[in-house]
Amino acid sequence: MNDAFGRPQSVIVLGGSSDIARAVVRRLAGARCKTVVLAGRDPERLSSAAKEALDAGASLAPVVLFDAHDVAQADLTVSNCFAAAEGPVDLVIVAVGDLGSPDSDERDPTRTADLITVGFTWPASALTAIAATLREQGHGRIVVLSSVAGVRVRRSNFAYGSAKAGLDGFSIGLAESLRGSGVIVQVVRPGFVRTKMTEGLKPAPFSTGPEEVADAIIRGIETDAQVVWSPGLLRWIFMIMRNLPQSIWRKLPG
Amino acid sequence: MPEMSTAEDRLLTGWGRTSPSRAALTRPRDVDELASVLSSSRRGTPVIARGLGRSYGDASQCGGGIVVDLSAFNEIGPVDRDSGLIEVGAGASLQSIMAATVPEGWFVPVTPGTRQVTVGGAIASDIHGKNHHRDGSFCSHVAKMTLVTPTGTHELSEELDPELFWATAGGMGLTGITTTATVEMIPIETSYISVDEERFEDVDSLMAEMRRSDSNYHYSVAWVDCMTRRGGLGRSILTRGEHARRRDLPTAKRSEPLVAPVQARLRVPFRAPNGLLNAATISAFNELWFKKAPRKKSGAIHSLSSFFHPLDGIADWNLLYGSRGFLQYQFAVGDDHEDCVKSAIELLSSHKVPSFLAVLKRFGQGDPGPLSFPIKGWTLALDLPVGPRQLPSVLDELDSLVVGAGGRVYLAKDSRLRPDLLAAMYPRVTEFEEVCRRVDPDGLLNSDLSRRLGIRHPGATWRE
Numbered sequence A: 001m002n003d004a005f006g007r008p009q010s011v012i013v014l015g016g017s018s019d020i021a022r023a024v025v026r027r028l029a030g031a032r033c034k035t036v037v038l039a040g041r042d043p044e045r046l047s048s049a050a051k052e053a054l055d056a057g058a059s060l061a062p063v064v065l066f067d068a069h070d071v072a073q074a075d076l077t078v079s080n081c082f083a084a085a086e087g088p089v090d091l092v093i094v095a096v097g098d099l100g101s102p103d104s105d106e107r108d109p110t111r112t113a114d115l116i117t118v119g120f121t122w123p124a125s126a127l128t129a130i131a132a133t134l135r136e137q138g139h140g141r142i143v144v145l146s147s148v149a150g151v152r153v154r155r156s157n158f159a160y161g162s163a164k165a166g167l168d169g170f171s172i173g174l175a176e177s178l179r180g181s182g183v184i185v186q187v188v189r190p191g192f193v194r195t196k197m198t199e200g201l202k203p204a205p206f207s208t209g210p211e212e213v214a215d216a217i218i219r220g221i222e223t224d225a226q227v228v229w230s231p232g233l234l235r236w237i238f239m240i241m242r243n244l245p246q247s248i249w250r251k252l253p254g
Numbered sequence B: 001m002p003e004m005s006t007a008e009d010r011l012l013t014g015w016g017r018t019s020p021s022r023a024a025l026t027r028p029r030d031v032d033e034l035a036s037v038l039s040s041s042r043r044g045t046p047v048i049a050r051g052l053g054r055s056y057g058d059a060s061q062c063g064g065g066i067v068v069d070l071s072a073f074n075e076i077g078p079v080d081r082d083s084g085l086i087e088v089g090a091g092a093s094l095q096s097i098m099a100a101t102v103p104e105g106w107f108v109p110v111t112p113g114t115r116q117v118t119v120g121g122a123i124a125s126d127i128h129g130k131n132h133h134r135d136g137s138f139c140s141h142v143a144k145m146t147l148v149t150p151t152g153t154h155e156l157s158e159e160l161d162p163e164l165f166w167a168t169a170g171g172m173g174l175t176g177i178t179t180t181a182t183v184e185m186i187p188i189e190t191s192y193i194s195v196d197e198e199r200f201e202d203v204d205s206l207m208a209e210m211r212r213s214d215s216n217y218h219y220s221v222a223w224v225d226c227m228t229r230r231g232g233l234g235r236s237i238l239t240r241g242e243h244a245r246r247r248d249l250p251t252a253k254r255s256e257p258l259v260a261p262v263q264a265r266l267r268v269p270f271r272a273p274n275g276l277l278n279a280a281t282i283s284a285f286n287e288l289w290f291k292k293a294p295r296k297k298s299g300a301i302h303s304l305s306s307f308f309h310p311l312d313g314i315a316d317w318n319l320l321y322g323s324r325g326f327l328q329y330q331f332a333v334g335d336d337h338e339d340c341v342k343s344a345i346e347l348l349s350s351h352k353v354p355s356f357l358a359v360l361k362r363f364g365q366g367d368p369g370p371l372s373f374p375i376k377g378w379t380l381a382l383d384l385p386v387g388p389r390q391l392p393s394v395l396d397e398l399d400s401l402v403v404g405a406g407g408r409v410y411l412a413k414d415s416r417l418r419p420d421l422l423a424a425m426y427p428r429v430t431e432f433e434e435v436c437r438r439v440d441p442d443g444l445l446n447s448d449l450s451r452r453l454g455i456r457h458p459g460a461t462w463r464e
């Protein structure tokens, strides 16, 4: 159960080996979280993330494998995760996405479909299943990793960005639909994060690291904020960015 | 006739308004309907009773389960003139009991800081009042009660089934659902309290005085400032009283010495923003409170309300804490751990945690309930808004301090205890669980509190 500060005792992470997810799990397991279900594609990385969770204080850290290209299985993956938790689940983190490599992918229709599937279609289907289970439970929190790339889509990663834009909008709508159900949905919009996913790319202004994003997420959980920006300043910057004429937006670095 | 009291899905919280969860809230109208709620949940849906929701945390919540509202069980019998015994429904509030009995010259044996609690809630938390040092807690004044469990209905008293009786006392609703209780009332000549008040510059002199002379008073409580350090740590006000005799009253009041307390009609007239109650506003409030207190004054006449339930004047004052809510941290430690009380005040003040005046009391002997909170010694209660970043870890530190002193926190107030410390604080929790299993082998009775702390399954953090 969540306590008065929103600290969960059990968590499911979809995309459990991502750097941000691991940093969040370390913090949660150091507080109240005893059960950590880690779901993802790479068994090796997942088991090292599970070990890390156990070291940080969790006492149960099962691993569930899935492939986010397989939309038809999203529902089943979610129910496997809930079963692995062996009890009520207080928090579900959705950290699934594929940045792709803009140069080679943007002219490839199949890769484009993949990026949208992994970044939007699969997560949206999974979120629908998660919401139904949490609704029955009468409580729970969903944290969805979105990105500023989806707040205003830009040239450099428009497939990824538009998938995030879709997921972000979907999540906010889902949050509304769950009002009064005891289930909260929060959207996290980090700026450019220096992680394994962005290795080799030139950091955009206001870049941040997984540890900073994890801190922002933990604070967001405490405050129930609907949208969590990281760094926080981006919230104000994007108020302006969103409305810049395309001709200026195009010229901004990043 | 309408079908059985329909269940309605409701988002519920405790008084602190933290950690909401949704459950099917059902209001049985009689024992048969109640029994059928319990038997229909045989399919495994957890069930818990709810009174007026005045516990601060998640004790009367059951996310995804069934929450039973006892408000239909509100009958109030007459007081037996010879024995002082009264039979009441478990859903009757202390407010309504006082309204019926005070004009007749009878008062409840134990009252908490609000009249808005039910008899069922008073038993389940084995509540204490300002007279604990003298009279013990609520269940010491319960002659008998009726408890409905998944395996049947039990008539309980200390003689009939002491094991189940005492497990129910302070058992947080986990042994079953109380429907009626017979309570020993105390006779009063007036509805007034004769009050002695004294101010202290630090907590040492306060505690010395309480040790020395609390036993001379029926009621005693102290308010301690945990924020200001001026000279010593913990300037405080000690308030003690006796039921006033008719001759103590000013002449104008003597003609009508027994006036029933009235229910609050005032409400918080606006939506309070988060952070309204912060370090600055709270210390300003604390300051005012001290300014108005006399250095020393004796024999002042107060109404029952103003002495026992000063906060009941505004019905929903908990809204003032904003949407993130607040919590209360209350702990008890033995007599020889006076320094734990001081260290706690020290800890809060050094971390600059905003808190309203803390309430300090002396406890007398505890009763035999395995989960009953009071132990002989001291208890300190702190009201804390959720918000300050350091608060979660400061309270975890406080837990360690309390456990180190052999103490415990009050489950009726809890919303964040470290679950691994439950068994250290309540060493008889395993024994408690065994009694629960006797009457509820399938583990149907469960609450968010119980799941969070693993009460019904000591060792595990939760169970389905």
Ligand SMILES: Cc1cc2nc3c(=O)[nH]c(=O)nc-3n(C[C@H](O)[C@H](O)[C@H](O)COP(=O)(O)OP(=O)(O)OC[C@H]3O[C@@H](n4cnc5c(N)ncnc54)[C@H](O)[C@@H]3O)c2cc1C
Pocket (backbone or CB within 6 Å): B015, B048, B049, B050, B051, B052, B053, B054, B055, B056, B059, B060, B070, B090, B091, B111, B112, B113, B114, B116, B117, B118, B119, B120, B121, B122, B124, B125, B126, B127, B128, B129, B171, B172, B173, B174, B176, B177, B178, B179, B311, B412, B413, B447
């Ligand atoms: C302003 C304020 C001051 C307070 N001061 C004090 C104080 O001085 N001393 C003190 O001891 N407490 C104090 N309390 C706490 C309060 O007395 C307890 O939390 C009490 O249990 C609340 O009763 P309730 O009817 O609101 O029950 P709820 O909060 O609804 O439920 C509390 C527990 O009782 C159980 N329960 C309720 N009814 C039944 C039933 N019929 N059968 C079985 N279980 C049942 C619930 O399952 C739950 O576990 C205070 C609370 C407030 C808000």
